[in-house]
Amino acid sequence: MSEAISARTSRIGSVVTHAVLTVGAVLMIGPFLWQVLTALKSESEVTNVPPTFLPLEWVWDNFAEVFTSLPFGQQLVNSIIVAAACTIGQLAFCALGAYAFARLEFPGRGLLFALFLSVLMIPKQLLILPQYQIMSWLGLLNTLPALILPGVFSAFGTFLLRQFFMTIPKDLEEAAVLDGAGRFRIFYSVMLPLVKPALAALAVITMMHAWNDLLWPLVVNTDPATMPISAGLTSMQGQFRTNYPVLMAGSFMASIPMIVAYLALQRQFVQGIALSGVKG
Structure with missing residues (x-):
């Protein structure tokens, strides 16, 4: 009798869980679906009251008009360059900094790391003026480097990777030292391959x-x-x-590269976030 009650309770719990997840999925997909349907409507139809869910007339020309309304192709390439450069820069600099804070022993390491993390408490808006002045002094206004340089450093990324480096047993480093590997070789050949989930998570976030x-x-x-x-x-x-x-057509096309990138790194991203707080 108890086993039947337990099985029934388990089935009910499973049904409730799937129902809640289904509702959450609908709420998450809803705005994206509305964006796509709005992109296929006429300009007059979007102002109808009450609003229509499906387009009365499917207007595919909206996607072509995006390219005549602004230099969409060039701006899309700019975004790809900036996103790729910021991601590569953060993976390189944050990995080096995180390894130093996690593995190297030097005076004031704890204090320096605390000061480093204090950057996370500074609102991003407060940094706009000094960053703008720096870009102006360097003559980089209206250039892609002006968009890239402030984004290649991240206190959050350093903290995330440091948590992963701290989970790796020190025996691996000691074995590499006995084999004659130097510090950088240990970092590149031994440590980095072990933190691939964290690197993928940081790549997606960046x-x-x-x-x-x-x-x-x-x-x-x-x-x-x-x-x-x-x-x-x-x-x-x-x-x-x-x-x-x-506008919705342009926004939809602009979101496609990020959707593809997330789907490609989805498993590593979830694994990296799940394990980032585990300390060995």
């Missing part, structure tokens, strides 16, 4: 942040040819009129 960043590109780059796609799409919003179907 790519998404660089791709979606809006405030800094609007401040430092005013030339449409050097803007990323996030800043370029804002120019399609007018003071008195906005063509929402075309």
